[in-house]
Amino acid sequence: MPTGVALRDARQQLFEAAERVLVRDGATGLTSRAVTTEAGVAKGVLHRHFADFDAFLAELVLDRLGRVKAQAAALRDAAGTGAVADNLTSALLSIFDPVVVAIVALVIARDELRTRLRAAGTARLPLVGESADLVAGYLAAERACGRIAPDADVDTLAPTLIGAAHLAFTERKDDPPEPGDVRKIVTTVLAGALR
CATH class of the missing domain: 1.10.357 (Tetracycline Repressor; domain 2)
Structure with a gap:
């Protein structure tokens, strides 16, 4: 994945990607790699914004x-x-x-x-x-x-x-x-x- 490219709203982009993966692949298919791949961003982007994957998922649900x-x-x-x-x-x-x-x-x-x-x-x-x-x-x-x-x-x-x-x-x-x-x-x- 390219680095140095600014994301408009990384959190929202990751949430939308997670929702697509979740609907398409179910709970077992929802991984941090699947989310970042779907969002078209480097895996580190998710961990830059969230402490871990469960923290990301909690924020997704709260959203x-x-x-x-x-x-x-x-x-x-x-x-x-x-x-x-x-x-x-x-x-x-x-x-x-x-x-x-x-x-x-x-x-x-x-x-x-x-x-x-x-x-x-x-x-x-x-x-x-x-x-x-x-x-x-x-x-x-x-x-x-x-x-x-x-x-x-x-x-x-x-x-x-x-x-x-x-x-x-x-x-x-x-x-x-x-x-x-x-x-x-x-x-x-x-x-x-x-x-």
Whole structure:
């Protein structure tokens, strides 16, 4: 690899390369060499920006968590507008993109990564836990708007939705579920709670 060539945003370039490798080759194919090769940079670039590969992976997951938090704000802002089922269907389709599904598998596969993420204050199962919080926050906002039953247990409904959607997306890695299938999950889980 050439040296002395300035990289615009090495961290982001490495994250994007890691996401491509992870989706294409899975958790076992994600190595520091695979990432730097995919990014078209020397292997030392990764170690110049991160203490080790697990530190890089932890930052990758935390970067993705930042996106989930942005989605949470947007979803909460949607409370009271549109159809609840449509809002949640769109959110679940966005949350469980191929990168997130692959990252969840990666976190499950790497003990050291889970340890570092917990130390950083993530949910017990990063991305899944935060996604459940995202949905619970939205459902609570909809309950406050009167569009969800006042006695609806949003803290049970949210992880139920996330779990059912996660299963639907992981079972069909190469062919994610259709929006109609995700909407069916939403309407089934929320059948007794929607007003």
